[in-house]
Amino acid sequence: MAHRWGAYLLTALLGVVVVRARAAADPVIARVGSLLLALTIGQMALGVINVILGIQVWVSALHLANATGMLALSLAATYRIASSPATHAARIAEATS
Numbered sequence: 584m585a586h587r588w589g590a591y592l593l594t595a596l597l598g599v600v601v602v603r604a605r606a607a608a609d610p611v612i613a614r615v616g617s618l619l620l621a622l623t624i625g626q627m628a629l630g631v632i633n634v635i636l637g638i639q640v641w642v643s644a645l646h647l648a649n650a651t652g653m654l655a656l657s658l659a660a661t662y663r664i665a666s667s668p669a670t671h672a673a674r675i676a677e678a679t680s
Contacts, residue, residue, distance in 0.1 A: 590630060597623050597653075604660065609667070615660040622653045 597619060604616025629646040636642055 587630075590627070594623060594627065600657075609663070612660055612664060615656060619653065619656060619660075622649060622656070625649055626653065 601616045601620045601623070604612050604619065607613050607616070626646065626649050629642060629649055633639070633642045633646055
């Protein structure tokens with residue numbers, strides 16, 4: 584049951600991330616937001632199918648692979664945002680004020 588509640592919480596958090604990413608000026612980050620939304624919906628569907636079919640190995644493997652893809656995409660987007668020139672300029676401005 585804890586996995587299910589954690590999934591609800593993570594889905595809500597990813598919803599906020601997706602909305603913010605799709606509003607980003609960087610078109611790559613905006614596309615990442617759309618892809619994360621699709622992967623999140625797929626993850627929820629795989630989780631439900633996993634419960635309905637009684638935890639089949641192949642569904643569990645797909646569920647895990649999708650989660651890994653979501654993590655990799657999130658990390659790549661975070662790196663892109665953190666290394667953007669605007670982020671560096673904001674850090675410098677914050678440090679000098």
